[in-house]
Amino acid sequence: MKQTIFLLFAIALVFTSCETEVDLNAPYKNTTVIFGLLDPDYNGDNVISVQDTQWIKINRTFLGEGDNNSYAAVRDSSEYSDEDFVRKVVERIVDGNVVDEYELVSTTVSNRQMNGIFYGPDQTMYYFVPSAPGLDQNSEYRVVLEFTDGREVSATTKVVSYNSFSWLTPQQNATFILASVSTNGGFNYTSEVAIRWNAASNANIYDARLRFHYTEMKYENADWSGAPVSVTPKFLDYYLGSISDDEITNGQLLKITFDGRAFFSFLQNNLVADQRIRRIIGTYDTQQQRTECFDVMLTMGNNDLKSYIEVNSPSTGVVQERPIYTNVSNGIGLFASRGTRNLVGLPMIAFDNNNQPNSGNLRALVQSEYTAALNFCDPNGSSDFPCGN
Numbered sequence: 001m002k003q004t005i006f007l008l009f010a011i012a013l014v015f016t017s018c019e020t021e022v023d024l025n026a027p028y029k030n031t032t033v034i035f036g037l038l039d040p041d042y043n044g045d046n047v048i049s050v051q052d053t054q055w056i057k058i059n060r061t062f063l064g065e066g067d068n069n070s071y072a073a074v075r076d077s078s079e080y081s082d083e084d085f086v087r088k089v090v091e092r093i094v095d096g097n098v099v100d101e102y103e104l105v106s107t108t109v110s111n112r113q114m115n116g117i118f119y120g121p122d123q124t125m126y127y128f129v130p131s132a133p134g135l136d137q138n139s140e141y142r143v144v145l146e147f148t149d150g151r152e153v154s155a156t157t158k159v160v161s162y163n164s165f166s167w168l169t170p171q172q173n174a175t176f177i178l179a180s181v182s183t184n185g186g187f188n189y190t191s192e193v194a195i196r197w198n199a200a201s202n203a204n205i206y207d208a209r210l211r212f213h214y215t216e217m218k219y220e221n222a223d224w225s226g227a228p229v230s231v232t233p234k235f236l237d238y239y240l241g242s243i244s245d246d247e248i249t250n251g252q253l254l255k256i257t258f259d260g261r262a263f264f265s266f267l268q269n270n271l272v273a274d275q276r277i278r279r280i281i282g283t284y285d286t287q288q289q290r291t292e293c294f295d296v297m298l299t300m301g302n303n304d305l306k307s308y309i310e311v312n313s314p315s316t317g318v319v320q321e322r323p324i325y326t327n328v329s330n331g332i333g334l335f336a337s338r339g340t341r342n343l344v345g346l347p348m349i350a351f352d353n354n355n356q357p358n359s360g361n362l363r364a365l366v367q368s369e370y371t372a373a374l375n376f377c378d379p380n381g382s383s384d385f386p387c388g389n
Contacts, residue, residue: 030060030061030149030151031060031061031331031332032058032059032060032145032147032151032153032328032330032331032332032333033057033058033059033060033061033331033332033333034056034057034058034143034145034153034155034328034331034332034333034334034335035056035057035333035334035335036054036055036056036057036143036155036334036335036336037301037305037334037336037337037338038054038135038141038157038159038335038336038337038338039052039054039135039160039337039338039339039340040052040134040135040137040159040160040161040162040337040339041162041339041340041341042054044340044342046341046342046344048133048134048135048137048162049132049133049134050129050130050131050132050133050134051134052130052134052135053127053128053129054090054127054128054129054130054135055125055126055127056090056104056125056126056127056128056143056335057125057126058080058088058104058124058126058145059078059079059080060078060079060080062077062078075122075123079123079124080124082106083148084147084148085145085146085147085148086146086147086148087144087145087146088103088104088126088144088145088146089101089102089103089104089143089144090102090104090128090141090142090143090144091141091142091143091144092130092136092139092140092141093139093140093141093142093156094136094138094139094140098142099139100130100131102128102129102130103128104126104127104128104143105126105127105128106124106125106126107124107125107126107127108122108123108124108125109122109123109124109125110122135159136159137159137160137161137162137163137201138159138161138163139159140156140157140158140159141156141157141159142154142155142156143155143156143335145331151330152330153328153329153330153331154328154329154330155327155328155329155331155333155334155335156327156335157302157304157327157335157336157337158202158302158303158304158337159202159302159337160200160201160202160203160300160301160302160337160338160339161200161201161202161203162200162201162339162341163200163201163250164198164199164200164201164250164251165197165198165199165200165201165341166197166198167196167197167341167343168196168197168198168253169194169195169196170195170296170343170346172343172345172346173347174350174351175294175346175347175348175349175350175361176190176193176194176195176346176350177190177193177260177350177352177358177360177361178190178193178260178263178264178360178361178364179260179261179264179360179361179363179364179368180358180360181359181360181363187360187363187364187368188360189259189260189261189264189364190259190260191259191260191261192257192258192259193257193258193259193260194255194256194257195208195240195255195256195257195258195296195298196253196254196255197253197254197298197341198251198252198253198254199248199249199250199251199252199253199254200250200300200339200341201250202302202303202337203248203300203301203302203339204244204245204246204248204301204302204303204306205242205243205244205300205301205305205306205309206242206243206244206254206256206298206299206300207239207241207242207298207299207300208239208240208241208242208256208296208297208298208299209237209238209239209240209296209297209299210237210238210240210258210263210294210295210296210297211235211236211237211238211294211295211296211297212235212236212237212238212267212293212294213233213234213235213281213282213283213292213293213294213295214233214234214235214236214279214280214281214282214293214376215231215232215233215234215279215280215283216230216231216232216233216234216277216278216279217230217231217277217278217279217280218230218231218232218276218277219276219277219278220276221276222275222276224276224278228278236266236267236270236271237297238258238263238266240256240258241256241257241258242256243256244306244309244310246303246306261370264364264365264368264370264371265370267365267370267371267374268370268371268374271371271374273373273374275375277374277375278375278377278387279374279375279376279377280376280377280378280379280387281293281348281362281365281376281377281378281379282294282348282379283379284379284380285345288347289380290347290348290349290380291347291348291349291362291378291379291380291383292345292346292347292348293346293347293348294345294346294347294348295342295343295344295345295346296342296343296346297340297342298340298341298342299338299339299340300338300339300340300341301336301337301338301339302336302337302338304327304334304335304336304337305334305336305337305338307325307327308325308334308336311323311324311325312325348361348362348365348378349361349362359384362378362383362384362385363384363385366378366385
């Protein structure tokens with residue numbers, strides 16, 4: 001009996017030892033990858049129009065013998081040709097019925113920076129131009145891809161709608177107070193500067209930024225004598241916070257607060273203190289007779305985008321593996337909607353509750369312990385801190 005068992009073991013060992021190579025590649029399956037974010041105001045100019053062309057990225061997975069990093073650098077490995085499609089369209093849907101259809105047009109763009117393993121700078125993008133005046137915010141949109149091999153890939157999403165959106169604070173002509181001058185000549189920083197708005201429709205996630213505009217003038221000498229060597233308009237974006245909630249309703253009051261002191265500290269940490277550099281705050285509007293330097297920029301996304309961001313956020317728990325989120329049928333990727341609402345050209349000088357000018361923002365930029373060394377000045381010639389030498 002022992003001899004029989006030993007013989008069977010020896011035979012099994014011979015057969016299992018014959019194959020020494022292992023095929024790590026599974027049978028190839030052509031999987032379509034879609035990434036598209038429909039944006040009613042793609043240009044960010046607060047106007048919905050047909051100029052806001054909508055863009056969608058369509059790729060495919062690849063598999064081959066050898067180093068997949070090499071395949072990633074080959075454009076044909078990841079892209080389809082127009083001959084691969086029977087039909088590639090975006091449908092506009094109202095109450096479950098298709099009321100419009102737009103052909104997806106392929107084009108080559110050459111602006112991809114070569115900072116990763118994938119091919120570039122040339123890549124294929126697909127776009128469609130909605131009917132006037134632009135994306136219908138009361139409709140759903142569905143991308144439909146039909147391939148010559150018989151496959152159909154689709155995805156549907158609702159569009160972010162601005163119908164119920166409105167700014168509450170700040171207003172276009174009334175900026176916020178980041179700092180006030182105290183009685184002893186120091187500064188009182190506002191601990192909770194508020195940004196308030198009424199929620200848009202179909203938007204469940206919001207990100208807010210404060211953009212600060214300035215012009216950097218670089219001189220050869222520390223006394224700023226003679227003409228500047230360079231004059232460069234610049235800006236810095238300060239992240240204010242985010243809101244993410246499944247239960248946000250149309251027109252609901254939403255608020256993000258931030259610390260005024262932290263903003264000036266942010267400028268200190270992100271700008272170089274150099275006596276040869278002078279910085280002009282914003283631009284002077286001669287008609288309004290005010291210096292304008294702030295933009296409040298609010299980016300929002302629908303529930304599909306919210307879910308995608310949440311699933312792909314860094315894991316903070318013990319379990320590091322995350323599920324793959326996709327709303328693409330018979331493929332992978334994301335087809336969602338985002339939007340932007342911006343308050344542009346807010347003035348530097350704020351007004352208090354008694355409608356009296358509050359120069360705290362300006363004085364803090366020029367004199368505070370955080371930014372005094374950054375050499376800010378006001379382009380308003382009548383200011384207490386004018387840029388004129």
